[in-house]
Amino acid sequence: MASESTFAGEPQPWPAVDILEQYIAPSRIQRVDGVLRSRLGSVTAVFEDIFDPHNVAACVRTCEAFGLQDLHWIFSKHSMRTSSTVAKSADQWVNMHRYTGTAQAVRALKDQGFTILVSDLQASDTLETLPLPAKAAIVVGNAHDGISDEMRQLADARYILPMWGFVQSFNLSVALALTLQGVVPRRRAELAALGRTGDLPMDQMWALRRKWLEFGMTRPDLIRRELGDSEAIP
Ligand SMILES: C[S@@+](CC[C@H](N)C(=O)[O-])C[C@H]1O[C@@H](n2cnc3c(N)ncnc32)[C@H](O)[C@@H]1O
Incomplete structure (x- = not known):
């Protein structure tokens, strides 16, 4: 199969540290990041x-x-x-x-x-x-x-x-x-x-990362707000 695709650029670092990361096991964060970076x-x-x-x-x-x-x-x-x-x-x-x-x-x-x-x-x-x-x-x-x-x-x-x-x-x-x-x-x-x-574009990866890191948490929205997450829904 011939190819017409072109992709440029190195993998970008995440735009910021997610405020919830302090409550999540590093192995889980690694897993989420690995899957996200492999998404098409x-x-x-x-x-x-x-x-x-x-x-x-x-x-x-x-x-x-x-x-x-x-x-x-x-x-x-x-x-x-x-x-x-x-x-x-x-x-x-x-x-x-x-x-x-x-x-x-x-x-x-x-x-x-x-x-x-x-x-x-x-x-x-x-x-x-x-x-x-x-x-x-x-x-x-x-x-x-x-x-x-x-x-x-x-x-x-x-x-x-x-x-x-x-x-x-x-x-x-x-x-x-x-x-x-x-x-x-x-x-x-x-x-x-x-x-x-x-x-996957960075803005989509970042939004998914925030969502996936929240899985398993009770009311992550409240936690984010309590911690002063600037992207938290008011
Ligand atoms: C079970 S098949 C549909 C059979 C249906 N009776 C028909 O005549 O198309 C379901 C779908 O799988 C895909 N598919 C199944 N076998 C395929 C094949 N050998 N080549 C290409 N597509 C296939 C097609 O998209 C097809 O519409």
């Missing part, structure tokens, strides 16, 4: 009308394990109410973005500079033959209907994951995992060449 903002996953809780949970888990931070859910055929199923299954470590239509989601992602790569049983290209864009949004479709025709038309590229058996498709979370295994190590190798482990 340049690879994201898009789910078109996927609401089955088992598939949702498997997909979220897979994305989190690969280091993706932002996940996008399109609910066009199914009511937005099904999004609560998705939200329940979503892990606390990833950000969920919801859309009511395919066009709306694609527009939002393209506005952020993403190239839309669609996994599609009707495609003829394979992932390896496609260039790896600077920002890749990987789309998977519904277990019954697959990818919509609208998504096919809006895609920048479509690919098929080769199969040699009798079954007609991979489970969607498996298709997602195979795709991420094709994309993420490649992106990580590019980052490693620049001395980096991830590419």
Whole structure:
């Protein structure tokens, strides 16, 4: 897979010491920082009308394990109410973005500079033959209907994951995992060449760090205010 991406710069130091750090074990801080520094903002996953809780949970888990931070859910055929199923299954470590239509989601992602790569049983290209864009949004479709025709038309590229058996498709979370295994190590190798482990913007990392360090604390907002944290919500 050829690459069009460019990343510059060394890993930045955190903007400040988080006031809560004094109450948190150094090993936990190290773990949070390690995961944050490995997060990818340049690879994201898009789910078109996927609401089955088992598939949702498997997909979220897979994305989190690969280091993706932002996940996008399109609910066009199914009511937005099904999004609560998705939200329940979503892990606390990833950000969920919801859309009511395919066009709306694609527009939002393209506005952020993403190239839309669609996994599609009707495609003829394979992932390896496609260039790896600077920002890749990987789309998977519904277990019954697959990818919509609208998504096919809006895609920048479509690919098929080769199969040699009798079954007609991979489970969607498996298709997602195979795709991420094709994309993420490649992106990580590019980052490693620049001395980096991830590419999430610093403002996003800092906001997540504050949130993740608070997990397990009772009323961290009050503690922050009591300690005079200038970023604490008044
Ligand atoms: C279970 S499959 C959908 C099968 C559906 N009956 C169809 O005809 O598309 C769910 C999703 O996983 C992805 N997928 C599964 N197997 C794939 C493959 N071999 N190549 C590309 N994408 C695949 C596609 O995004 C697909 O929409």
